[in-house]
Amino acid sequence: MRRVTVYDSRSRETRLLAPLVPPRVGLYVCGLTPYAPAHIGHGRTFVVFDVVARALRRWGYRVFYVQNVTNLDDKLIARAAEEGVDPLALADRHFASYLRTMERLGVRSVNYYPFATDFMPEILAQVGVLLDRGFAYRASDGSVYFEVAKFPRYGALSRQKVGELRPGARVEVDTRKRAPEDFVLWKAATPGEPSWESPWGPGRPGWHIEDTAMTGRLLGPRYDLHGAAIDLIFPHHEAEVAQSEAATGEVPLANYWMHAGLLLLSGEKMSKSIGNVAALEATIDRVGPGVLRLYYLNANYRSPLDFDPDRSLGESTEAYARLRQPFDRISELLDREGADRPGAGPPGALGDDAASLVDRLDATLAEDFNTRESIALLFGWTKRLAELSGGLDAIAGSGLERLRAPYDWAREVLGLFDEPTAPGADAGGEVVEVALAARARARSRGDFAESDRIRDELRAAGIEVEDHAGRSRWRRIGPE
């Protein structure tokens, strides 16, 4: 197992990752509430933790990655009422679409997506324990609240002092509570809304308790790593800590807390409630998963990232195309001619350099998942291969495989280069070759009008033609 450091937002320092039971790592990430399509802010968070899981697995850790699904909450119920559908069915529908989007984005590292409503026995049990131990109380209508005053550590994670909060700043204060900072564990049923039987009467669980009920069963009372976006640190994560630690007596709930920075849209938080969202699915349609992942990973995962719809992805598109150029060429040669294609060895010590670069990439990423610095190293490698100026074609298959190693690393860990690209392997490649042959004949007889017409038509179809000294090559740039 490689030595890995993690910035822990609870202690506010970068710490050596020491799993409770090596090499296992329990990773829990707060997922979304599937009441609307995912936006690119969600995409950032889930790509970040996808890389965390991929990297840890590569380094020998056995990661069990749980991402919960809040398939029942106020907004979901409200949306379902608007549409006149069953809330749980609405959640199922949006979750199915979310899964497809994640698959396209290359997020395949999650082991288990538990649904809140599948953990009703655990939720009821945890609420019951909190009542028995005196950390919770029942309100007149049957709701159950956590009494924050009984848990002195409340606020330690987010460094909030209860007395300094401004109740009602954003959400109406619930008058049934003893104190404004108390939070609901069990909500008494509202007619017409989904409800479950409980010892305190029919109702449904509060948001926070769903998470600790799930992690209690799936990961135990203490686990290694809790991740989410920073906006959830208060009150959600604070409540998780209070519930779980009060109920189990086991401290701390999570050994490490990783909080991803928010994606801002033109300087403002992107969120479904404000309505300033860029849909994730449509963005993938437009630029492809690799460009979007590069955009996300091109910044420190903790920094706020300001998305500019007019330039951010254009810039990443250019950068991605440049980054992958030698990778595509190598892949094309290997796909077409195989690993035993003849040729020279890599010049100088380039083959060894590829191997040592992979070591450096691992070492760099292992310092709090520094994806940005890793990408800078990959650009350096792209530059070195580009300086071979056509020399890639002269190198034998075995050598090419060695030179591709840093890109293979990027594919495995960062999830880049995962879309089909090698022109030869593309469906329709033969047709393009025929068109290019016709264009070559036109050029050789000086008929540039015909030559340009063919080029323009190919471009309209998403095929970029590149004229090189010997022959013309082409690549897909996607439909305009």
Added chain:
RNA sequence: GCCGAGGUGGCAGAAUGGUUAAUGCGACAGACUGCAGAUCUGUUUCCUGGGGGUUCGAUUCCCUCCCUCGGCUCCA
């Protein structure tokens, strides 16, 4: 008001108590090309929010102020 995260070139964004502050985008010039694009080469010397302090040396550590964003009880 309180808490938290940020402030680095034209733009996006790394890193570090120490030679010319990475990388990418953009721009400009050259090579190549029938032209364009792509590609390659070079240039982009005056860039670390303001003010103090510690230090031989601060962008980095400390203090203070300013600005932006987030949270303040069911937001990724």
